[in-house]
Structure formats: structure tokens, C-alpha cells
Amino acid sequence: MLQFSGQWFDGSDSSMTQVRLELSTEGQLSVYDKTTGYLLRSVQQHEVEVSDRLADSPRYLSFMGGQSVETLDNHAVDQWLKQHRPSALSGWLHRLESHMGFVALTLFIVIAVVWGTAKYGVPAASNMIAHALPAELLDRASEESLYMMDQHLLEPSQLSDSRQQELRQHFAQALNNHSDLRVAVDFRHSEAMGPNAFALPNGRIIFTDQIVELAAHNDELLAVLAHEIGHVKYRHGLRRIVQNSFYVFVLAMITGDMSGNSELVLALPVLFAELAYSRAYEVEADQYALQFLQTHNIPTHRFSDLMLRLEASHNGHAEGDSEHGHGSEDESNWQRYLSTHPATQERIKAFQ
Numbered sequence: 001m002l003q004f005s006g007q008w009f010d011g012s013d014s015s016m017t018q019v020r021l022e023l024s025t026e027g028q029l030s031v032y033d034k035t036t037g038y039l040l041r042s043v044q045q046h047e048v049e050v051s052d053r054l055a056d057s058p059r060y061l062s063f064m065g066g067q068s069v070e071t072l073d074n075h076a077v078d079q080w081l082k083q084h085r086p087s088a089l090s091g092w093l094h095r096l097e098s099h100m101g102f103v104a105l106t107l108f109i110v111i112a113v114v115w116g117t118a119k120y121g122v123p124a125a126s127n128m129i130a131h132a133l134p135a136e137l138l139d140r141a142s143e144e145s146l147y148m149m150d151q152h153l154l155e156p157s158q159l160s161d162s163r164q165q166e167l168r169q170h171f172a173q174a175l176n177n178h179s180d181l182r183v184a185v186d187f188r189h190s191e192a193m194g195p196n197a198f199a200l201p202n203g204r205i206i207f208t209d210q211i212v213e214l215a216a217h218n219d220e221l222l223a224v225l226a227h228e229i230g231h232v233k234y235r236h237g238l239r240r241i242v243q244n245s246f247y248v249f250v251l252a253m254i255t256g257d258m259s260g261n262s263e264l265v266l267a268l269p270v271l272f273a274e275l276a277y278s279r280a281y282e283v284e285a286d287q288y289a290l291q292f293l294q295t296h297n298i299p300t301h302r303f304s305d306l307m308l309r310l311e312a313s314h315n316g317h318a319e320g321d322s323e324h325g326h327g328s329e330d331e332s333n334w335q336r337y338l339s340t341h342p343a344t345q346e347r348i349k350a351f352q
Helices: 074-084 092-098 100-132 135-152 161-177 209-214 218-233 236-255 260-295 301-323 329-337 344-351
Strands: 002-009 017-023 028-033 039-044 048-050 059-063 068-071 184-189 197-199 204-208
Touching: 002 074, 017 068, 059 074, 068 074, 100 236, 135 204, 161 184, 161 218, 184 209, 197 218, 204 209, 204 218, 209 218, 209 301, 218 236, 218 260, 218 301, 236 260, 260 301, 260 344, 301 344
Parallel strands: 184 204
Antiparallel strands: 002 017, 002 068, 017 028, 028 039, 048 059, 059 068, 197 204
8 A cells, every 4th residue: 555645735725744655556536634634535546547757746636526636746646547447658758858968858849949939930921011010000100109209309400491402402302212112311410319311101201300410412412321121122111120029029929928037038139139120221221222323323322421421420530438447359359249230340240
């Protein structure tokens, strides 16, 4: 006869009773109150449902009627099952999770699935979804985004009306060539963003006054416009939003939990994957701009000239910070690595 201890739950409330279980060689299971010796339940082994073993976690013996026993004596339960319920599948979960080779193989498969999903599955699905979204949704997302930016980052343009009109006329051919994308140009002043240009999902492209003032030729701004049109054409902004949402969902599905330390550890690969795809988007938009410039016989160095000027402007601010003790070589390297844009020298090679 096998004996072991456990905790009895009668199913009617949360109270717990310390019990002794006796497993007879004939397959009879009897449950006794450890304190009083009173027989609480006596059944045949086939009337008891036993949970699978997982490492040394508690096992549960469930009875018809809602009663159950929780026990840590896995060895005794395994012996009883082996005697009265012999099966090749009995204890399979415990054997698998105790086998280091299987654990290593499972870990490899999980990592491969996560990597493959992040690198190929999520981007492909994001691209398909982004191109299937209706124009009404793009307009709403763009309007709300621009409204928030106007509240916190952007101000009305300080460029003269004549200067704005001059640029719109210079951009006219490019805009007409992409009428299917509903591209439109606006100008804003922004001390926070500095020299910049960005595209909203619905095709609206914003130039800051600072990048207009930095440009030495209107064709430099036309090259930037072509780059931003590339973002609109390939729906990079929407794909990035959908992608980010997918990453969170997929990781939650794989791990079952996105809290605590697991969130930090699991988020790091996703962060670097997302940054890599952001850089890939920039390269794709650069290639579109290069093709546009070549097709319209515009010197391709117009784009690289402005990029170099932008970098010089940025480095000027960075050097100023460094003089006040706010910069370091290591920090600069990390910032460059974590940048969503490829290094300027990499970007301009094709344009020179």
C-alpha cells in the first residue's frame, strides 16, 4: 500500500484539510483526515482524474462531485499510475521537460519561430494590411496626427507667401505625376524638429521652415519631396504602425505574458528589428528618390548635398553639447546604431 499526504478541498468553499491518502494494491484510493482519522472519500482508481506531472509542481487528483486533493508527492502518484494505469503516454510531459536535449531543441524552435515571425511574417502581413486600408482611415489618422503635432511641435510657417508659392510651383510636376497618391505639400515652423520633412499616411507632406532655409537650391527640396513620396507610395508609416501592433500581439501569444522582466528581455529583439526595418524603409525611399531624379534629369547630387548640410548642422549642435559635457564617443556610437535612418555616408553614395 502506498501512502502520501496532501490537501483536501471539498469543492463547496475555499477551506483546506490536511489529509493522508492510501492507495491499495487493488486500486482503491482512500482519503483520511490527518487530524481525526475520519474517512473523507473512498473510490476506485478509475474514478479519479490525475493531472500530468510538470517538474515538481503540485499534482491534482480530482473526484466526481467537485472534490480534489493537491499533493507534492509526485513519486508516489507516479508509482500508483504505473501500477494501475500503465501507458506509454503516462508521464510523457514530465519526461520531455526533464530531457535537456528536448529542452534545447524546443528553445531553438521558439527562437527560430520568433525570429522568422519578426523578420518575415510580421512585415509581410503589415505590408498587406497597410495597402488594404481605406482612404478614409488614412485621412483620419493623418488629421489626428497633424493636429497633435500642431499642438505640441509645430507652428504656422514663417515663410513668405511668395516663397511657399515658388516651391509649390517647383513641386507641381512631381505632385501631378503622383496624383493617385493624393500628395500635397504644407509648410510649418518647428524649433523642436529643426530641419525636417515628413509624410503623413494620406500623402500630405510637411516641410519645416528650417529645412527650406537650409537648402541651397530648390532641387534639393524636390529631392527630399521625392524621398517622402516614396514613403507615401510604399505606405511606410502605416506599415510601421501595423508592424508595432503585430509585434506586441505576437509576443503576447508566444509568451502568454508581457509583464515584468520578460517584457524587457523580449522587447529588445523587437526594438532592434523595428529599427532595422525603419532603416530599410529609408533606403527604399532613397532609391525611389534616386530613380525620380534620374528620370527627370535632375542632378542626383542635389539630395546628397542637402544630406551633408543636414549632417553638418546636426554635428554642429552635437559638438556644442559635447563642450558642455553632454556627449561622448560611446554615446555617439550608440545613437548612430539606434538611429532609424542609415548613416548619412551610406545614404549619399548612390547620389554622388
